[in-house]
Amino acid sequence: MEEKVSGIVVGGVNYGENDKILSVFTLEQGVVSAKIKGVKKAGAKLKFVAEPFCFAQIIFSKTGKMRTVINASLIDSFYPLRTDLTRYFCGGTVVEYVKKFVKESILSPDLFILTANTLKQLAYGDLAPEGVLVDFLIKALAFSGYALKSDGCFTCNKPIPDRVYFDYVYGGFFCEDCKTQDCREINPDTYLTIQECEKGNIPNSLSAVKPLRLLDYYMKAKADVNLKSLGELLAMSK
C-alpha cells in the first residue's frame, strides 16, 4: 500500500550501515516513523529527505505497521536555518518540541501549520528568531493542553500591578495577594513580554531571552520535557 503525505522531518536515527529511521510530522497522520534506505551512501537520490528541517511531499510504502520512504519531492529545506547558529537552535527547538509533545499518529493539523510557518519565518523572515520562538512555544503549548494564562492574575483576574509570580502547576501568573506556595517571583518585564506576544507583538532578541527561560522552566517542571536545542540557545545568550 502507498501513502502520500506532506511531512516535516523532525528527527532521525541511524539504522544499519546505510539506512535511517526518520520521525516525520505529517499533516495527514501526525508524527510517524519511516525507514529510508541507502540514504547515507554518497549520491543517494533521497538524501535531502534525511536532512534536518526537510519539508517535502513524501510517498511511503506501508507493510503492516512499517513505513518506508520510496519517493519525495522537496517543498522547502529551510536552508538558512543551517547557516546561522541562533536560527539553527531556534529551528531545532521547534522540531524537538514536535518530537516530544506530539504522540505517534495523533492528528495535529493546527500544530503542523504553525510548525511549517514558524520554520519559514525563522529561515527567511525579518523578525528576531528568539522572538518568533517565544510566539511558537506559547501557541504550541496551548495546542498541547499547556496554555499559559497571562491576562491578569490567575486567581483574582485583576491586572498584576508590580510584583509578578508564576506557578508552573497552573501555568498562571499571580499578584502578590494571591500568590501560591509554589510560585516563583519573575521579572515583570518577562510577564509583559509574554502578554504582548499573545497580542501579536513579537519580542526582539534581547527581550525574548527571559520569556524563553520561563518557558524552558515551565516545560521541564510541568511536562517533564527538556528541549536540548533550547538549552543550547539559552547557554549562548548568557
Ligand SMILES: [Zn+2]
Ligand atoms: Zn490576584
